[in-house]
Amino acid sequence: xxxxxxxxxxxxATSSAKSFDQAYQSISSEQLHKHVxxxxxxxxxxxxxxxxxxxxxLDYLTKEFTKIGFQPAxxxxxxxxxxxxxxxxxxxxxxxxxxxGKTNTLKYLTEMVLGTSRxxxxxxxxxxxxxFVGYGINAPEYNWNDYKGLDVKGKTVVMLVNDPGFxxxxxxxxxxxxxxxxxxxxxxxxxxxxxxxxxxxxxxxDAPASYGWSVVKNGWGGPQYKLFxxxxxxxxxNIEGWLTLSSAKDLFNQAGLDxxxxxxKAQQGPINKALGLTASATVKSTIKRSTSHNFVATxxxxxxxxxxxxxxxxWDHMGxxxxxxxxxxxNGAHDNATGxxxxxxxxxxxxxxxxxxxxxxxxxxxxxxxxxxxxSKYYAEHPIFPLxxxxxxxxxxxxxxxxxxxxxxxxxxxxxxIENYLKIAATKQNRSLVKExxxxxxxxxxxxxxxxALVGVPALYAGSGSEPINAEIAAYRAxxxxxxxxxxxxxxxxxxxxxxxxxAIEDLQVTFDTIxxxxxxxxxxxxxxTSEFQRK
Numbered sequence: 088x089x090x091x092x093x094x095x096x097x098x099x100a101t102s103s104a105k106s107f108d109q110a111y112q113s114i115s116s117e118q119l120h121k122h123v124x125x126x127x128x129x130x131x132x133x134x135x136x137x138x139x140x141x142x143x144x145l146d147y148l149t150k151e152f153t154k155i156g157f158q159p160a161x162x163x164x165x166x167x168x169x170x171x172x173x174x175x176x177x178x179x180x181x182x183x184x185x186x187x188g189k190t191n192t193l194k195y196l197t198e199m200v201l202g203t204s205r206x207x208x209x210x211x212x213x214x215x216x217x218x219f220v221g222y223g224i225n226a227p228e229y230n231w232n233d234y235k236g237l238d239v240k241g242k243t244v245v246m247l248v249n250d251p252g253f254x255x256x257x258x259x260x261x262x263x264x265x266x267x268x269x270x271x272x273x274x275x276x277x278x279x280x281x282x283x284x285x286x287x288x289x290x291x292x293d294a295p296a297s298y299g300w301s302v303v304k305n306g307w308g309g310p311q312y313k314l315f316x317x318x319x320x321x322x323x324x325n326i327e328g329w330l331t332l333s334s335a336k337d338l339f340n341q342a343g344l345d346x347x348x349x350x351x352k353a354q355q356g357p358i359n360k361a362l363g364l365t366a367s368a369t370v371k372s373t374i375k376r377s378t379s380h381n382f383v384a385t386x387x388x389x390x391x392x393x394x395x396x397x398x399x400x401x402w403d404h405m406g407x408x409x410x411x412x413x414x415x416x417x418n419g420a421h422d423n424a425t426g427x428x429x430x431x432x433x434x435x436x437x438x439x440x441x442x443x444x445x446x447x448x449x450x451x452x453x454x455x456x457x458x459x460x461x462x463s464k465y466y467a468e469h470p471i472f473p474l475x476x477x478x479x480x481x482x483x484x485x486x487x488x489x490x491x492x493x494x495x496x497x498x499x500x501x502x503x504x505i506e507n508y509l510k511i512a513a514t515k516q517n518r519s520l521v522k523e524x525x526x527x528x529x530x531x532x533x534x535x536x537x538x539x540a541l542v543g544v545p546a547l548y549a550g551s552g553s554e555p556i557n558a559e560i561a562a563y564r565a566x567x568x569x570x571x572x573x574x575x576x577x578x579x580x581x582x583x584x585x586x587x588x589x590x591a592i593e594d595l596q597v598t599f600d601t602i603x604x605x606x607x608x609x610x611x612x613x614x615x616x617t618s619e620f621q622r623k
Contacts, residue, residue, distance in 0.1 A: 135406025492552025
């Protein structure tokens, strides 16, 4: 039976074999619409890791990749198990601030959010001294340490989001307005943990965070996933969270200080300041160990099958909220049903080629990206294929639904030589490569390719554009963009049959072309000399 099935697949593949140009043109807007509509339907329940929505998603991917002829990558299976700890905090929590003759109690979701990364049913801070630590950064290469001379063991550190270059606009401070990894909220909790703090709290502001408070609230409500750790993640701070800007101002007022003044000082140089206040909070959590999965599929190379080009994108979103009336499903159509639909289209085009590229091409649809890039982190730490045989990574996340553009945005432009191949592909479409308009958002550090960059594999994140090809597209873009921004991580991120996928198709074709160039060569793209990453 296996031989008959293999023969049938081989005959089918041969009969539908395409030249490069034919495969390039086969990437279809109609098919992309179909994939996005299905993956973001209510039936998939918001694609939350470990839920019934995960099973439906993985079943769909298995069906599609089996049909196009990709092979399971892990011992005959498309699925790489990812062990998670599911931590659901009880919403009945408060943060109490005492000092200077006052007691102020902050409310969950409206004034603050708290949680824990520890696998623990109870985490508490009691009368913990509060210290403002500027941006919460320890970066020797920038001669910057907000923790210098400070012992924060058992204490609560409060810090600003992003990094100093953003607010100061000084191009010589860090990387100017472009966010570095030191500006990411994930880094700030990691550093506070290394310093031994009991709690770490970030002040939210829309502009430097690049999203509103509703994104924080929605992201921190409900189950939180962490990679399972045998030690229960005891190296993390006991409690981590966010303050609204108004709550932060009230905090400084209670201390007899001006928030704006200390924010300004934090931009000028490393700073820490004891506020003369204490924090108390209790976080009760329900703990569940669960297993989610990365989906990993491979098209073997014709000459060097042990060398791999990776195409990544996350399949997960935020599930459902049963506490809501009416619409309860976070469908995640744009983020990231479009990316997964795009991966299927690129993979289908690659598999249809009359001759497979010399190197293997491996698709990794990751889990738990929305929970802190966990699926890609797990793969980078437990690679199915050796990292020293991984040539390059290209990532798809939230495709262009705003129409065709004259340019192509490269997040973190200038970081690697993958852009040389991307430029060749974009030039065929008469498009130019440009950097993102808001590098202060730190987009390069916010999607799955980043975990591969951390372990030294050159990784590219490119897509969309900023300059419409004509006035008609410009008008459509102007009408649609506010809705796209409004619906990020909201219930309204739902499939829309009127979305213009023409720009997305061009982006997918460019990605297909770039992958093919690298896969059909013997080149090993390198990081640029100015990049903070290098091959290990």
